[in-house]
Amino acid sequence: MKANTVLVALGILEEQTRPGSKGVTHKFRVLTEAGQKYGKNLISPQNERETQPHYYVATFPALLDLINSWLQEAA
Numbered sequence: 257m258k259a260n261t262v263l264v265a266l267g268i269l270e271e272q273t274r275p276g277s278k279g280v281t282h283k284f285r286v287l288t289e290a291g292q293k294y295g296k297n298l299i300s301p302q303n304e305r306e307t308q309p310h311y312y313v314a315t316f317p318a319l320l321d322l323i324n325s326w327l328q329e330a331a
Contacts, residue, residue, distance in 0.1 A: 260285060262323050268294065274305050285309060294319045 263269040268291035276282045284306040287297050295311035311319065 259323055262326050263291070263319075266322055266326055267291075268319070268322070269309065282306065 260269060264271060264285070267288055269285045270288050271283055272286050273281050273283050282303070284300065286307050287295055287309045291309070294315045295309050297307035298310050300306040300308040
């Protein structure tokens, strides 16, 4: 299972969409208010209408612990 899938399940990330050219809908992930404890949303270099989560080094071990706990409970 991918880490982002677990982070969405934990409420740390959420998926958002935006309309693109030619009728295409683009999906991207955003840190929620709860997730802002672990990082911040930066503008994506691919498109200025999207954000990209960047995680803090100081809180990353705690975030990994949350992911591992979720995975153990799901097993």
